[in-house]
Amino acid sequence: MADGLTIGQAAAHVGVTIKTVRHYHRLGLVAEPERDHSGYRRYRSADLYRLVQVRTLAASGVPLAEIAELLDAGPERFAATLVEVRRGLTEQIEDLTARRDRLDRLDHGDRALLPDRACAVLERLAGLGFHPEYVAGQREALVLAGALAPQLFDSFLNRLEHSLEDPEFVEVTKLCFDARSWDPHDSRIAGLASAMADRLLADRALLETPAGFHDGPDGEARYGLVNHHREDLAPSIARLNTLVEAHLRAAGIEVPHR
Structure with missing residues (x-):
């Protein structure tokens, strides 16, 4: 991987789409790599690591607008934000569970x-x-x-x-x-x-x-x-x-x- 990966390869390795990677670039969540002599952007290990971080936080429910600040914050801020995210997910789970229970009751007239x-x-x-x-x-x-x-x-x-x-x-x-x-x-x-x-x-x-x-x-x-x-x-x-x-x-x- 001396020359790095293309955007398509990087997206496939991280588990997102090319469109998503480009969206992360537009939001400033992941810096665009430099182009090589052929004019292609090449993603290296540091770029992939950042992509994995952003993808993981986004999939966990952290708003995209907060991810950059969160990744650049210290450990205490990072931990506190994750607590808030966990609380929000718990509330969503409780709401979805309540909706599921109401649907279950529909089966009983x-x-x-x-x-x-x-x-x-x-x-x-x-x-x-x-x-x-x-x-x-x-x-x-x-x-x-x-x-x-x-x-x-x-x-x-x-x-x-x-x-x-x-x-x-x-x-x-x-x-x-x-x-x-x-x-x-x-x-x-x-x-x-x-x-x-x-x-x-x-x-x-x-x-x-x-x-x-x-x-x-x-x-x-x-x-x-x-x-x-x-x-x-x-x-x-x-x-x-x-x-x-x-x-x-x-x-x-x-x-x-x-």
């Missing part, structure tokens, strides 16, 4: 958007014979609650869990879902609303909303988006819910007005 406890409630609904469309509506409502009204999420989930242990509530709820095909002025809706309100009022503590939720400027809007989800698809359900809420207010339960 609901678990991509909901905690395991909520998924268990949805599985319980299906096991109790609720219509798949009703289960889908509850799934969407839980997702909306978690995103738009996180203060309500636990209370919403608590109410669902408790209600599913009450056979009467389960039957009334199924009847309410069946009412989606009724005329909104059907006389049966009033009786159904009264029955649903009675089941809800059987445990008033579950109807309490977190302190301060109603004080927010958009509390009513967020409540409506969650509790009245899908009403626009079934006018009879909208009327049913309106009557249920009226019963609850008459019983002293604070329910946001729409």
